[in-house]
Amino acid sequence: MKFSKNGNKIKSKFIISRKNVINAILLIVLFVVPLIVKSPYYRDLIFMMFFYAIIAASWNFIGGFAGQISLGHTAFFGIGAYTSTLLYLNFGLSPWLGMIVGAIFAVLVGIGIGIPSFRLKSVFFALSTIAFAEVLRLLSVYFRGITKGTVGLLIPFKEGIQYFMFRDKLPYIYLTLILMLIVIFVAKFIRDSRTGYYLMALKEDQDAAESLGVNTSLYKLIALIISVFFASLAGSFYAQYLLFVDPDTVFSFGYSVNMALFSIIGGVGTVLGPIIGAFLLTPFDVLLREWLGNEFFGLNFVIYGIVLIIAVIYFPSGILPRVQKLYKKYFFKNILEADSRKSDEYRKINEGEKIIDKEFFLKSNILKADSTINKGSALLQVKGLTKKFGGLTAVSEVDFEIKKEEIVGLIGPNGAGKTTIFNLISGFLLPNNGTIIYKGNNISNLKKPHKVCYTGITRTFQVVKPFQNMTVLENTMVGVFAKTKDRILAEAKAKQLIDFVGLTRNRDFLAGNLTIADRKRLELCRALATEPELLLLDEVMAGLNPKETEEIISLIKKISQTGITLFVIEHIMQAIMNLSERIIVLNYGKKIAEGTPEEVSKDKKVIEAYLGEEYVTKC
Amino acid sequence: MIDIIIQLLITGILLGGIYALVSIGLCLIYGVLEIVNFAHGEFLMLSMYMTYWLFNTIGADPYISILIILPIFFIFGAAIERIIIKPLINADHLNQIFATVGLSMVFQNLALLLWRADYRTITTAYSSKSMIVGNFMISFPRFIAFLIAIGIIVILFVFLKITYTGKAIRAVSQERRAASLMGINVDRTYQIAFGIGIAITGIGGAILMPIYYAFPTVGNLFSLIAFVVVVLGGYNNLIGALAGGFIIGIVETFSGFYITPHLKEAIYFALFIMILLFRPTGLLGRKENA
Numbered sequence: 027m028k029f030s031k032n033g034n035k036i037k038s039k040f041i042i043s044r045k046n047v048i049n050a051i052l053l054i055v056l057f058v059v060p061l062i063v064k065s066p067y068y069r070d071l072i073f074m075m076f077f078y079a080i081i082a083a084s085w086n087f088i089g090g091f092a093g094q095i096s097l098g099h100t101a102f103f104g105i106g107a108y109t110s111t112l113l114y115l116n117f118g119l120s121p122w123l124g125m126i127v128g129a130i131f132a133v134l135v136g137i138g139i140g141i142p143s144f145r146l147k148s149v150f151f152a153l154s155t156i157a158f159a160e161v162l163r164l165l166s167v168y169f170r171g172i173t174k175g176t177v178g179l180l181i182p183f184k185e186g187i188q189y190f191m192f193r194d195k196l197p198y199i200y201l202t203l204i205l206m207l208i209v210i211f212v213a214k215f216i217r218d219s220r221t222g223y224y225l226m227a228l229k230e231d232q233d234a235a236e237s238l239g240v241n242t243s244l245y246k247l248i249a250l251i252i253s254v255f256f257a258s259l260a261g262s263f264y265a266q267y268l269l270f271v272d273p274d275t276v277f278s279f280g281y282s283v284n285m286a287l288f289s290i291i292g293g294v295g296t297v298l299g300p301i302i303g304a305f306l307l308t309p310f311d312v313l314l315r316e317w318l319g320n321e322f323f324g325l326n327f328v329i330y331g332i333v334l335i336i337a338v339i340y341f342p343s344g345i346l347p348r349v350q351k352l353y354k355k356y357f358f359k360n361i362l363e364a365d366s367r368k369s370d371e372y373r374k375i376n377e378g379e380k381i382i383d384k385e386f387f388l389k390s391n392i393l394k395a396d397s398t399i400n401k402g403s404a405l406l407q408v409k410g411l412t413k414k415f416g417g418l419t420a421v422s423e424v425d426f427e428i429k430k431e432e433i434v435g436l437i438g439p440n441g442a443g444k445t446t447i448f449n450l451i452s453g454f455l456l457p458n459n460g461t462i463i464y465k466g467n468n469i470s471n472l473k474k475p476h477k478v479c480y481t482g483i484t485r486t487f488q489v490v491k492p493f494q495n496m497t498v499l500e501n502t503m504v505g506v507f508a509k510t511k512d513r514i515l516a517e518a519k520a521k522q523l524i525d526f527v528g529l530t531r532n533r534d535f536l537a538g539n540l541t542i543a544d545r546k547r548l549e550l551c552r553a554l555a556t557e558p559e560l561l562l563l564d565e566v567m568a569g570l571n572p573k574e575t576e577e578i579i580s581l582i583k584k585i586s587q588t589g590i591t592l593f594v595i596e597h598i599m600q601a602i603m604n605l606s607e608r609i610i611v612l613n614y615g616k617k618i619a620e621g622t623p624e625e626v627s628k629d630k631k632v633i634e635a636y637l638g639e640e641y642v643t644k645c
Numbered sequence: 646m647i648d649i650i651i652q653l654l655i656t657g658i659l660l661g662g663i664y665a666l667v668s669i670g671l672c673l674i675y676g677v678l679e680i681v682n683f684a685h686g687e688f689l690m691l692s693m694y695m696t697y698w699l700f701n702t703i704g705a706d707p708y709i710s711i712l713i714i715l716p717i718f719f720i721f722g723a724a725i726e727r728i729i730i731k732p733l734i735n736a737d738h739l740n741q742i743f744a745t746v747g748l749s750m751v752f753q754n755l756a757l758l759l760w761r762a763d764y765r766t767i768t769t770a771y772s773s774k775s776m777i778v779g780n781f782m783i784s785f786p787r788f789i790a791f792l793i794a795i796g797i798i799v800i801l802f803v804f805l806k807i808t809y810t811g812k813a814i815r816a817v818s819q820e821r822r823a824a825s826l827m828g829i830n831v832d833r834t835y836q837i838a839f840g841i842g843i844a845i846t847g848i849g850g851a852i853l854m855p856i857y858y859a860f861p862t863v864g865n866l867f868s869l870i871a872f873v874v875v876v877l878g879g880y881n882n883l884i885g886a887l888a889g890g891f892i893i894g895i896v897e898t899f900s901g902f903y904i905t906p907h908l909k910e911a912i913y914f915a916l917f918i919m920i921l922l923f924r925p926t927g928l929l930g931r932k933e934n935a
Contacts, residue, residue, distance in 0.1 A: 089739070093739070095738065095739055095742055097742070097746070142921070142922040143921065143922070145925055146921060146925055148738040148742075149681045149738060149741075149742060150681075150876070150921060150925075152681075152742055153681070153872055153876070153917075153921075154917070154918060154921045157869075157872075157914045157917045157918050157921075158914075158918060160869070160910065160911075160914050161911055161914040161915060161918070164908070164910055164911040164914070165911060168907060168908060168911070279865075280750075283743075283746055283750065286743060287743075290739075290743060294739065322758060323757070323758070324754035324755070324757035324758040324861075325754070325758055326754075327750050327751075327753075327754035328750070328751050328754045328755050328758065330747075330750060331747040331748065331749070331750030331751035331752075331754065332747070332751060333747075334743055334744075334746065334747030334750065335729060335743075335744050335747040335748060335751070337743075338733065338736075338739070338740040338741075338743045338744045338747070339729065339732045339733060339740070339744065342736065342737065342739075342740050
């Protein structure tokens, strides 16, 4: 272990320096090329490349990082263009201020449209964004008094930095380049922060993310705000460059599609993908237009359409991830670390581990469950809990109590309402009646699972919900982030948890590639990472072979020893009898028995529920 | 006053029937494949052009050309399903959405390239004829279009109800895995459903041609109408789509008369956004569809 760590350390240093050199060279090239290129034609091309890179990257925040596909992003682009232009034309406000006003306005509008639309399924979110952009386009055509309708607004040329107008193209190019670098920087920062992990997680599985304490609506909104802010700024830049704004350009559906197209070609959801997409496609676009001429107007869009279709069918991950894969394959064959993002930071993380070892994990328990409640007193009290689905009462007047540091089993035939009770406790469902008191607070009306997670209750799912395209480590980190913002700390703690549940060998595997037994372990690991006081386990042993079941049972016992209270749904009787101190039995939504495993197994009602009436008399 | 309202109502209902036909293909495809066809309006546009050319080359009456359009569009739809939709049936939403968005770009710009942006209409003997019933005027081509639309919808419902293929389509739309376990060829059902959806949309284009004009981006307007209608009706509910069509038809005639026809599209959109915001399950939809 030590040896490989050292080996990696040396190599990771090498990567860092090499990467920085490459970055520095790229940066110099970006700044020098516009100086060398003298022809206005090519300078225009360079401006368009930077400009498209900005709008593609801005779309990528919401469409790529958060996975919420906006097809009406021009709405915000147009708001920026119109706001700064109208403020300048009517009130003489400098476009520099105007674009900030526009961006703030766009953000407010974005929040207004985002909050209600995020409830929709992704396709209908996309539709509502199209509709929104169309409404803005139609209104800007209709209100001629302000916008001059389809004629558009002309900005009279007046040179001066305070007017954001220049005779030469060079200042525009550099300003756009700076904005592009800012967007890249923000994207990189977001990607590597807790927010980035949360966005990846909610994109993969919203319910699982919520159960781990991710306020999914809030994080989607954060992504939207950043996205809208830059799209609006880009709109103002565009207006100042062309000195002309009209509804059919700035609100065009085509722009919205282009934003996404660049990202998809380059690599959707990556930091540099949209930039690469824009850099490749913009010159292609210019060449194509030139080559086709006016004779074949429209053919370029036909070609884009075909490119788009082929890309989503055959190369859905885009260019950047493929190139990265190849790069790794040929240049870093002997580096064990799978992910470049991690190898960069390897040294820092090792240091982080040491700090954590001293400050946090020198205690005997990895998992700490500090509590104001003493062992043996009530942690969770459920009273008169009732949930109806239409005419069906899934849970009816259920009362029970769970004491601190207990292991309580919840059993019952299929359809008895076990999972519904978990859904009610964990905030995925609202009860029709009854209360759920946790540590003296009523949590039955929290509505949002992430809020329940923050009170100290975490659940696993009957059908496991791993974040398939994230590694085991990243999955676990999402859980750890419930308690810390620091990524290095989170990574170190996640590693210890992974060791604890026995997934060490699979740490850098994608969760989608794990076996069912390992997925169940991961589900446990992720839930533990949120440092719950009460852990709800929904059939963690279902589908496992006897050996795997045994391993999970010993793991659950180990978890219990750290002081975490467990509430367990299970169908494997042997396991639940062996594990639980107390068992609650449900049938048809009602609690029919409660007691120690022996008591419950002798209870007539329980036997009747499981085996039918005739067995009761025989016993 | 009452007369005006009744007249508007009649016009709205006639229009609504046509809108229902234009939208029901989208609804069927979404219900079965769970894919929103963003190129829906472009299929309609292509069928309008086809009707136009059939009329101007061989002099086929738009209503007769339905017989030609129906099989061609069925095969066209089934082929598109095989090439573009099938590879993406289990893909991310992102890929599904952009595949049909790409398709819509291709069709729209191909039309622009081939036929330019000109508005094209056809003039038949009955184009501007109207019937007078009591105090009310009923446009003849709109009336015929309405009858055909309702007829096609009834045939579709009967087809889904009684034929094996129809039952298979309904089964797949409810639970594709269970359907495949019952021996239904799901892939084939998808293809047939997509073909039927496109064929119906093709008929929609044919009956629209005598009362509307064809141009390359005409699909945008009808895509929009279809989206609104389908969302109103509760996403995958065909009866809902029928009702949604009537609602939109009536809303359009009344808003056109009392507000302004210029903001027609803005009113659709506003309605659309409002439904999505306040009743995300659609006016006639059930909860689980949201």
